[in-house]
Amino acid sequence: MKISTKGRYGLTIMIELARKYGEGPISLKQIARDNDLSEHYLEQLIAPLRNASLVKSVRGAYGGYMLVNEPWNITAGDVIRVLEGPITPVEGIEDEEPAKQALWLRIRDAVKDVLDTTTLEDLKNHSGDQTQDEFMFYI
Amino acid sequence: MKISTKGRYGLTIMIELARKYGEGPISLKQIARDNDLSEHYLEQLIAPLRNASLVKSVRGAYGGYMLVNEPWNITAGDVIRVLEGPITPVEGIEDEEPAKQALWLRIRDAVKDVLDTTTLEDLKNHSGDQTQDEFMFYI
DNA sequence: TATAATACCGTGTGGTAAAATAGGAAGAAG
DNA sequence: CTTCTTCCTATTTTACCACACGGTATTATA
Numbered sequence: 001m002k003i004s005t006k007g008r009y010g011l012t013i014m015i016e017l018a019r020k021y022g023e024g025p026i027s028l029k030q031i032a033r034d035n036d037l038s039e040h041y042l043e044q045l046i047a048p049l050r051n052a053s054l055v056k057s058v059r060g061a062y063g064g065y066m067l068v069n070e071p072w073n074i075t076a077g078d079v080i081r082v083l084e085g086p087i088t089p090v091e092g093i094e095d096e097e098p099a100k101q102a103l104w105l106r107i108r109d110a111v112k113d114v115l116d117t118t119t120l121e122d123l124k125n126h127s128g129d130q131t132q133d134e135f136m137f138y139i
Numbered sequence: 140m141k142i143s144t145k146g147r148y149g150l151t152i153m154i155e156l157a158r159k160y161g162e163g164p165i166s167l168k169q170i171a172r173d174n175d176l177s178e179h180y181l182e183q184l185i186a187p188l189r190n191a192s193l194v195k196s197v198r199g200a201y202g203g204y205m206l207v208n209e210p211w212n213i214t215a216g217d218v219i220r221v222l223e224g225p226i227t228p229v230e231g232i233e234d235e236e237p238a239k240q241a242l243w244l245r246i247r248d249a250v251k252d253v254l255d256t257t258t259l260e261d262l263k264n265h266s267g268d269q270t271q272d273e274f275m276f277y278i
Numbered sequence: 279t280a281t282a283a284t285a286c287c288g289t290g291t292g293g294t295a296a297a298a299t300a301g302g303a304a305g306a307a308g
Numbered sequence: 309c310t311t312c313t314t315c316c317t318a319t320t321t322t323a324c325c326a327c328a329c330g331g332t333a334t335t336a337t338a
Binding site: 025065 | 282
């Protein structure tokens, strides 16, 4: 029940591009440096994002990547779906018996609701205003 | 972003035991046969459930497993947590920057809410009353 | 024209986890 | 004492993750 680094780093890339929306192409090298990530690995993540037309590229020196749409018109769900596949807690949900099927559907819809209502604009500069106690992280 | 067969099969076991709650020990062989699963594999899944005191065992011929508590006092979350670990969409959530952290927390809480409010009693005989169209399974 | 910066592309690789499979030991009922 | 079942410890197979590597193509700038 985990989102891998594909989705997480992919979201990192997209948030960085959202922060610099309108400033021309941003290189992966810069994003990799600023977030302490492997540039080579980010290359592999941004390829599907480009294929899905979430970002466009400018090749050559001083090239880089840009968002195709406005940050408020791209959701976290758009990004996660491209890099992690369909949002669903189980494969072959339709083969499950009704009881479990209903459970998986409720989980899926709950996650979908969060991901599809959160835009890059929401994520791009979050003040962190909610006082987060340590215990919040435990279950 | 998937629940593995550990959690799924574990839930299957627990639902079967809930359905036969009060009828004495149920063998894994029977559960494996009824659900077309590997008995050997189920053995490995029920071990942690026993260690967590969710089920108790009776050894020997005509032995098997029983729920320790009533089906309405055991939630899907209890089972999933034992077999899949803590419910969280990412590891090291506290290291994330505030924007993403808040997103992961909202997803976690949404999933938690579903899992912790669904009991084995809810799952044990679900009529499948909701007319489920095919398209419901796609995203 | 030359050089540097960048995107683009395929492949390799070590590690880890999932999903079993195999083969028994030990306890209980008949 | 035979059969049934839990209990325990490997081993195997498969897939995916998270990169690393080495190159080619494209473009801006000096």
